[in-house]
Amino acid sequence: MKVLKFGGTSVGSAERIRNVAALARREGRCVLVLSAMSGTTNSLVEIGGYLSRHNVPGAQEVLNSLRQKYAATVSGLYAGEDEKRRATEYLDSVFSFIAQKAEGDFTPADEKEILAQGELMSTMLMQIYLESRGVTSVMLPALDYMRITADGEPDMKYISSRLRRLVEQNPDAGLYLTQGYICRNSQGGFDNLRRGGSDYSASIIGAVLGADEIQIWTDIDGMHTGDPRYVENTRPVGHLHFEEAAELAYFGAKILHPSCVLPAKLHNIPVRLLNTMDPSAPGTLIANFAPDGIVKAVAAKDNITAIKIKSGRMLLAYGFLHRVFETFDKYHTAIDMMATSEVGVTVTIDNTEYLADIVDTLKGFATVSVDSDMVIICVVGDLDWHESSGYCADAVEALRDVPVRMISYGGSNYNVSVLVRAEDKVRALNLLSDKLFK
Ligand code: ADP
Ligand code: ASP
Ligand code: MG
Numbered sequence: 001m002k003v004l005k006f007g008g009t010s011v012g013s014a015e016r017i018r019n020v021a022a023l024a025r026r027e028g029r030c031v032l033v034l035s036a037m038s039g040t041t042n043s044l045v046e047i048g049g050y051l052s053r054h055n056v057p058g059a060q061e062v063l064n065s066l067r068q069k070y071a072a073t074v075s076g077l078y079a080g081e082d083e084k085r086r087a088t089e090y091l092d093s094v095f096s097f098i099a100q101k102a103e104g105d106f107t108p109a110d111e112k113e114i115l116a117q118g119e120l121m122s123t124m125l126m127q128i129y130l131e132s133r134g135v136t137s138v139m140l141p142a143l144d145y146m147r148i149t150a151d152g153e154p155d156m157k158y159i160s161s162r163l164r165r166l167v168e169q170n171p172d173a174g175l176y177l178t179q180g181y182i183c184r185n186s187q188g189g190f191d192n193l194r195r196g197g198s199d200y201s202a203s204i205i206g207a208v209l210g211a212d213e214i215q216i217w218t219d220i221d222g223m224h225t226g227d228p229r230y231v232e233n234t235r236p237v238g239h240l241h242f243e244e245a246a247e248l249a250y251f252g253a254k255i256l257h258p259s260c261v262l263p264a265k266l267h268n269i270p271v272r273l274l275n276t277m278d279p280s281a282p283g284t285l286i287a288n289f290a291p292d293g294i295v296k297a298v299a300a301k302d303n304i305t306a307i308k309i310k311s312g313r314m315l316l317a318y319g320f321l322h323r324v325f326e327t328f329d330k331y332h333t334a335i336d337m338m339a340t341s342e343v344g345v346t347v348t349i350d351n352t353e354y355l356a357d358i359v360d361t362l363k364g365f366a367t368v369s370v371d372s373d374m375v376i377i378c379v380v381g382d383l384d385w386h387e388s389s390g391y392c393a394d395a396v397e398a399l400r401d402v403p404v405r406m407i408s409y410g411g412s413n414y415n416v417s418v419l420v421r422a423e424d425k426v427r428a429l430n431l432l433s434d435k436l437f438k
Pocket of ligand 1: 006009222224226252253254
């Protein structure tokens with residue numbers, strides 16, 4: 001059985017929902033994982049933001065435009081009055097529920113509950129539509145099986161036993177339908193797998209069900225050599241190794257959620273990136289094998305802060321790095337990139353929640369300076385240094401006119417990363433693309 005995930009744009013209108021239903025019917029028995037219709041989660045985030053600031057009119061305004069968008073979808077999607085009525089009743093209940101949240105205290109738990117409504121609506125609209133086309137689908141409610149631990153990691157044992165049971169209870173289903181992104185936390189409250197998390201849901205579901213393939217359907221024909229929003233003349237990459245895809249996702253290729261590759265990789269399930277607007281395009285196959293020795297793509301991760309930590313002594317004394325890492329560990333802050341010299345080390349972070357505390361602690365034993373508004377640019381390929389050469393030189397050569405704050409190479413076989421100023425990002429990406437993918 002395959003798992004097919006469709007993102008926000010792919011279910012973003014009545015016409016697109018019909019298109020997804022046709023693609024799923026063509027596939028036969030599969031698990032269909034849906035995101036919220038495009039723009040919905042952003043609107044729900046906005047509503048939550050207004051309500052937490054007690055700005056009820058602000059929340060109402062966003063809610064009203066959301067209502068209008070869904071009313072237009074209902075009238076465009078269903079031919080029959082019965083389906084229109086059922087869909088409208090369901091949507092009304094969701095919108096009244098959100099409106100009621102304006103009364104009384106508004107807690108972070110309420111905010112999470114509001115965020116869950118987008119995927120609940122898209123799957124319900126799809127189920128009613130499929131039924132109207134004579135396809136009986138079985139809903140696998142994500143809130144009944146998807147759960148994260150207190151550390152925010154998917155609770156794989158729990159997910160596996162709950163989801164398998166739900167599937168076994170409905171062995172003859174023609175099609176299973178479920179929500180991406182949303183889940184429960186360890187206390188049973190509403191939660192989610194972070195923005196873009198429907199990819200992660202699909203990968204987790206594919207892993208626990210031992211799927212034949214996980215398909216991520218989106219609005220572009222696979223992973224491109226660069227981010228098409230910033231780089232001209234990009235082209236799709238046919239094959240990626242799991243490791244390459246993981247690096248690209250982590251370092252900013254928005255087409256994939258950063259955590260989505262791991263569950264598929266651990267269970268060796270191929271992931272295919274496909275385009276709903278052009279279903280016959282080959283897309284990208286992510287698997288355990290891929291051509292090596294070539295650069296596949298370049299990605300960029302924004303909002304990076306570099307922290308330079310110089311040892312008080314002349315040489316990097318034994319124990320110095322231990323104290324540095326211990327500090328980041330204490331403040332639960334992950335390090336993305338690092339470069340060391342004889343006297344110091346520079347590390348980068350993207351989560352600055354505890355930056356002031358981290359700097360304060362580091363200053364107890366080192367000299368510290370901080371550069372913010374930086375971007376990591378990551379050149380990715382299967383680049384074993386024994387077997388291929390020149391790619392590192394090409395990357396550096398391409399950036400000869402761009403000020404480079406630091407370079408990292410050799411941490412894995414799969415990337416060369418450089419740190420540049422945010423203002424140089426687009427230029428750097430295009431220079432690299434011209435040099436590496438001509
Ligand atoms: P969905 O809503 O289907 O999850 P996303 O918007 O999350 O879709 O991801 C698809 C988008 O990712 C593309 O439209 C494209 O703008 C962006 N993107 C960024 N980097 C890349 C890349 N290297 N290759 C393809 N798409 C990319
Ligand atoms: N709807 C969620 C978001 O917009 C999850 C997703 O689309 O993957 O972030
Ligand atoms: Mg996405």
